[in-house]
Amino acid sequence: MATNSDSTTSLTSAIANSLKVTDNDLSDLIKIQGDLVRKLKTEKAPIEQVKEAVDKLLSLKKELADHQAANGGEEEASSGSNLLKTPRGTRDYHPAQMKIREQVFKTITDCFKQHGAETIDTPVIELTQLLTEKYGEDSKLIYELKDQGGAEQLALRYDLTVPFARYVAQNKISSMKRYHIGKVYRRDNPKMTRGRYREFYQCDFDIAGDFDAMVPDAECIKIIIEILDKLDLGSYKVY
Known part of the structure; x- marks a missing residue:
């Protein structure tokens, strides 16, 4: 791994403690x-x-x-x-857990920036039609919002990729390295002990534009390896 310093060791231990079964x-x-x-x-x-x-x-x-x-x-x-409980598939994060999350997100963000990515933010709600047309069979997992009499049918974002594609097309962007860390929502059967939630964070890194074949894919794999090494979570395989 990249490092075995006291800071990364304590981070690994803290992550394990934060994932105790509730x-x-x-x-x-x-x-x-x-x-x-x-x-x-x-x-x-x-x-x-x-x-x-x-x-x-x-x-x-x-x-x-x-x-x-x-x-x-x-x-x-x-x-x-x-x-007095959270909805199924969601959870609270206590101060100690938030400190861990901040460290993890900083590690991930620093790596994204080192590869020249810029961050954006998009609404947590998108037009329902935009989402359902892009996800196919998975569209049944989209949280659609109840109609309040407005002209727009809205839904909670399912991931960060389709909103990014909409952002690129809407702003006529020809080339961009972008990262985005934000919450997404899926009306799924939660298995929280396996890390399967209805509300969770995604950490996205995308490369938009014309590039040599497989070069962006190789860079994304390299980023994954760099992040896992810096988090020092133990042995792993990248498929």
């Missing part, structure tokens, strides 16, 4: 595991397989109960307390 994560896992148990029973799967799935479900429920007890039983059974 009550919401465990609840999502319990739902998924419960669905699996019901599916196995419906399909009359081998009894050993069903038992293994049931044991896993019970283990997750116990882990959730232990986790809530360790946190002082923060979640109460009242209807009012049920509102």
Whole structure:
């Protein structure tokens, strides 16, 4: 790796600590595991397989109960307390986690700048038609906003690439290296313990214009390697 300094080591440790499983994560896992148990029973799967799935479900429920007890039983059974949680597929970030995020984003941003990229910002909402025409089958995952009587149908951005393409075409830009770090939204089935959220950050680096074949692709791969080395997250493979 690029470095094994105390700063990068502590950053790696802090990242690991920030990704601890939350009550919401465990609840999502319990739902998924419960669905699996019901599916196995419906399909009359081998009894050993069903038992293994049931044991896993019970283990997750116990882990959730232990986790809530360790946190002082923060979640109460009242209807009012049920509102005191984040929507599925989203999460809060505490001050310590925000410090880590800032360090990670700075590392990524510095690398993007070293490769001559400039940043832009685009609206978190775009015209629904623009998004649905570009994503095809994935358009079903777009968060469309309820019509408020206006002439424009709007939706939350699904990624940062289509807004960038719109930006380039709208401003008649012939060549540009651009980076953009921002939140995107997908109406997906969240698996938070696997890093699959409905609201999450994307860190985009794009090269627009006419270039020699494969040169931009090679530079993007090089950037990925440089960032992973600087974050010192351990061994990895780039496919």
